[in-house]
Amino acid sequence: MPLPPYVISHLASVLNDHNLSVQQTAGGDIHESFILHANGTDYFLKFNSGPEAYAMFDAEVNGLNTLSTVVTTPEYHRHESFEEGGAYLLLTYYPPGKQTDSYWHQAGTDLARIHQIEGGYHGSPEQGFLGTVRLPAFQHASWNVTYLDGYLQPLIEVILQKDQFDSRALERWQNVRPRIPFLIEEGKPRLLHGDLWSGNLYCTEPESPLWIDPSMRYGNREIDLAMTTLFGGFPSSFYERYHEVFPMNPGWEAREAIYHLYPLFAHVAMFGLAYLDQAVQTMDKIIAHS
Numbered sequence: 012m013p014l015p016p017y018v019i020s021h022l023a024s025v026l027n028d029h030n031l032s033v034q035q036t037a038g039g040d041i042h043e044s045f046i047l048h049a050n051g052t053d054y055f056l057k058f059n060s061g062p063e064a065y066a067m068f069d070a071e072v073n074g075l076n077t078l079s080t081v082v083t084t085p086e087y088h089r090h091e092s093f094e095e096g097g098a099y100l101l102l103t104y105y106p107p108g109k110q111t112d113s114y115w116h117q118a119g120t121d122l123a124r125i126h127q128i129e130g131g132y133h134g135s136p137e138q139g140f141l142g143t144v145r146l147p148a149f150q151h152a153s154w155n156v157t158y159l160d161g162y163l164q165p166l167i168e169v170i171l172q173k174d175q176f177d178s179r180a181l182e183r184w185q186n187v188r189p190r191i192p193f194l195i196e197e198g199k200p201r202l203l204h205g206d207l208w209s210g211n212l213y214c215t216e217p218e219s220p221l222w223i224d225p226s227m228r229y230g231n232r233e234i235d236l237a238m239t240t241l242f243g244g245f246p247s248s249f250y251e252r253y254h255e256v257f258p259m260n261p262g263w264e265a266r267e268a269i270y271h272l273y274p275l276f277a278h279v280a281m282f283g284l285a286y287l288d289q290a291v292q293t294m295d296k297i298i299a300h301s
Contacts, residue, residue: 012043014058017095025089026050040281041067041143046104053104054088063143064098065090070139071100074227077202081128082121082222108216112248118212118220119252122235125222126257128202130229133157141206141226141277144169154200154231155192158273162230163191166276175279180287183294187272190301194269196260200229207238208274209245233263237270268296 014033023029028049033056038044042057042064059067068090075084086103108114132150134157139146149161167184170176176184204211205226213221236259239245271293278286 012060014043014045014056015060015095015097017093018058018097018099021091021093022047022049022056022099022101026054042100047101055085055102055104057100057102058097059099060097061143063140063145065092066138066145067140067143068098068100070137070226071224073137074139074205074225075223077227078125078204078222078225081124083219084222105213105215105221108214108218110214111218112246114214114218114220115246115249116252118245119249120256121220121222122204122207122249123253123256125204126201126232126235130200130202133200133228133230134161135228139205139226139228141166141274142281144277144280146226146228154197155195157230158195158234159188159191162228162234162273163188163276166273166280169280170276173280173283175283175287177287180291180294183291183298187294187297190297191269194297194301195231195233195266198231198260201232203228203230203232203235205235206274207235208242209239232257233259233266234270234273236263237267238274240267241271241274265300268293268300272297 013035019033023031026049031047031049034046036044036046038057042059045056045058047054047056072087072090075087078084085105088101090098090100092098132152133154134149134151136148136150138148144166146165149157151157151161204222205228206224211224213223215221275286275290275293279290
């Protein structure tokens with residue numbers, strides 16, 4: 012979808028360049044993405060025409076601001092909504108680089124630094140989003156309670172409202188839900204990226220990690236690591252460096268499938284039946300090993 016004329020006109024005024032160029036580029040399944048060139052500077056623009064657009068960008072900016080205290084995030088310029096509809100988020104554009112072992116080594120160090128930041132409670136005092144799914148504000152001292160009621164339950168409610176679970180999926184979930192408190196471990200609330208798949212870790216031209224698109228919350232750091240393995244995983248150098256800087260408790264891999272439910276349920280909520288089989292298979296795995 013091309014950028015609406017009223018957005019281009021607004022940006023030309025904001026950037027003080029009425030000859031700015033706009034080039035659409037790849038940028039995920041949720042927002043339209045563009046590279047802007049104005050007054051000798053390149054910008055990365057996200058635009059979304061939906062009613063939740065501004066709230067999504069607001070949550071993203073909050074996450075970027077928090078992460079920027081310990082790792083490199085895109086330089087933020089502004090985000091605004093329009094009476095005509097939609098909203099945008101304007102960031103600096105960074106040319107892509109090559110994902111070398113050095114890059115992944117630094118990414119492992121970065122994630123360990125993120126996770127070393129402690130919060131007072133699990134969850135978040137503010138609403139957020141995982142993809143397009145709204146996550147309500149939720150805080151609790153217990154990670155078990157937070158994972159079930161603050162992370163998974165909002166996704167389940169959207170899934171059920173959209174009638175995205177068939178009878179076998181609903182039966183598996185009713186079987187898995189009461190097991191989860193006995194299968195995961197309590198721990199200190201750690202700062203999380205919250206949506207850590209390969210598309211949300213960008214390699215810049217100097218071969219440095221740029222941390223983007225967070226769904227920032229606090230919780231058990233195992234959930235971030237589990238998310239990295241769901242759709243293919245990161246190279247071994249990433250995990251080796253992470254464990255050097257901030258070793259995990261033994262047995263964390265056994266809980267991986269439990270934490271895969273969070274992004275899988277989000278994908279079912281957003282995209283429907285395409286991810287339902289994988290969610291059911293993951294629940295079967297949890298049942299078989301508990």
